[in-house]
Amino acid sequence: MKCPYCSYEESKVIDSRSADDGERIRRRRECLRCGKRFTTHEVIETVPIIVVKRDKSREVFDRNKLTGGILRACEKRPVSIEQIENMIYPFLPEEKGLQKTVLTAMNYSVKAGGKRLRPMLMLETYKMFGGEDLSVIEPFMAAIEMIHTYSLIHDDLPALDNDDLRRGLPTAHVKFGEAMAILAGDALLNYAFETASKAFCGDAQDITTAKAMQILAKKPGIYGMIGGQTVDVEEENKEISFDTLMYIHNNKTAALIECAMMIGAVLAGASEDEAATIEKIANKVGIAFQIEDDILDIVSTSETLGKPAGSDEKNGKNTYVLFRGLEQSGEDAKQYTEEALQLFDALEYKNDFLRELLLYLVGRKN
Numbered sequence: 001m002k003c004p005y006c007s008y009e010e011s012k013v014i015d016s017r018s019a020d021d022g023e024r025i026r027r028r029r030e031c032l033r034c035g036k037r038f039t040t041h042e043v044i045e046t047v048p049i050i051v052v053k054r055d056k057s058r059e060v061f062d063r064n065k066l067t068g069g070i071l072r073a074c075e076k077r078p079v080s081i082e083q084i085e086n087m088i089y090p091f092l093p094e095e096k097g098l099q100k101t102v103l104t105a106m107n108y109s110v111k112a113g114g115k116r117l118r119p120m121l122m123l124e125t126y127k128m129f130g131g132e133d134l135s136v137i138e139p140f141m142a143a144i145e146m147i148h149t150y151s152l153i154h155d156d157l158p159a160l161d162n163d164d165l166r167r168g169l170p171t172a173h174v175k176f177g178e179a180m181a182i183l184a185g186d187a188l189l190n191y192a193f194e195t196a197s198k199a200f201c202g203d204a205q206d207i208t209t210a211k212a213m214q215i216l217a218k219k220p221g222i223y224g225m226i227g228g229q230t231v232d233v234e235e236e237n238k239e240i241s242f243d244t245l246m247y248i249h250n251n252k253t254a255a256l257i258e259c260a261m262m263i264g265a266v267l268a269g270a271s272e273d274e275a276a277t278i279e280k281i282a283n284k285v286g287i288a289f290q291i292e293d294d295i296l297d298i299v300s301t302s303e304t305l306g307k308p309a310g311s312d313e314k315n316g317k318n319t320y321v322l323f324r325g326l327e328q329s330g331e332d333a334k335q336y337t338e339e340a341l342q343l344f345d346a347l348e349y350k351n352d353f354l355r356e357l358l359l360y361l362v363g364r365k366n
Contacts, residue, residue: 228252254286
């Protein structure tokens with residue numbers, strides 16, 4: 001989109017939301033040359049989508065059906081992310097010393113944008129269970145965003161998804177080179193635990209902090225996110241069972257959301273049973289979130305997503321939509337969300353904002 005100030009044709013999307021007429025998207029953009037911001041009104045694509053499912057059947061889907069829900073899910077931002085960033089950015093390393101390049105790559109990747117959902121979920125769960133001391137939760141909030149960002153850096157590498165766009169900006173390996181991107185990912189993972197360790201304060205709270213550290217170590221690891229990523233990579237361009245697909249989604253995506261919410265609960269003093277219930281809620285929300293992600297990869301655009309649309313098909317990924325089709329996938333996401341909310345509403349503790357956030361994650365408001 002051409003900048004009205006300098007006529008440069010490349011810009012990044014700062015914010016997107018549906019226009020009042022329901023047929024256009026209002027986007028706030030920033031020119032990549034002069035840095036000035038401007039607003040555009042762009043027509044929502046209405047070309048029908050043809051999906052070929054795993055059983056070779058074809059489904060024609062009207063994009064207009066999504067304009068009231070799924071398509072706008074990633075465009076609506078019902079909560080501010082500025083507060084979250086103000087809490088986590090102070091934990092990022094200073095860009096100085098002989099290793100400055102890797103530090104710059106780390107900070108570039110963390111600050112490239114994003115919805116900050118995982119630290120936000122962690123904070124709101126912490127508050128729901130009565131947590132008040134921000135000095136305990138903030139290091140873990142920063143840590144989980146670092147872990148999430150490291151996973152994205154590595155996902156984008158040529159050896160994995162080979163994507164050159166993330167959050168509307170060049171990916172780390174495009175910006176800094178493949179070797180430095182690998183090191184930046186490694187560094188963020190290590191620095192996440194160095195950061196989380198700042199929550200230890202030498203008193204009785206440290207027992208609870210240690211439990212949270214165990215969750216932070218396990219959920220993104222070989223029995224969580226990395227385990228799911230392993231199967232996802234090995235089974236590319238292969239026919240797999242639905243159970244195998246669910247193993248991937250349960251671990252590659254849901255595990256980190258479970259991690260965020262469980263840490264928030266544990267640090268606030270939730271019981272083992274309450275933490276287990278939070279884990280179940282987070283799992284169902286995580287699966288619904290991944291189903292929506294699979295749908296959006298087909299029906300949305302690279303500009304709206306901030307990453308290449310259609311990358312799942314390009315990389316031979318097995319997705320929920322391939323098995324269930326777009327229509328049924330949307331219904332299944334709704335069902336997972338309803339089950340999560342039933343568990344959530346049965347809790348003794350309440351947080352209306354967190355409940356609304358869980359709905360937002362899967363693009364539903366009712």
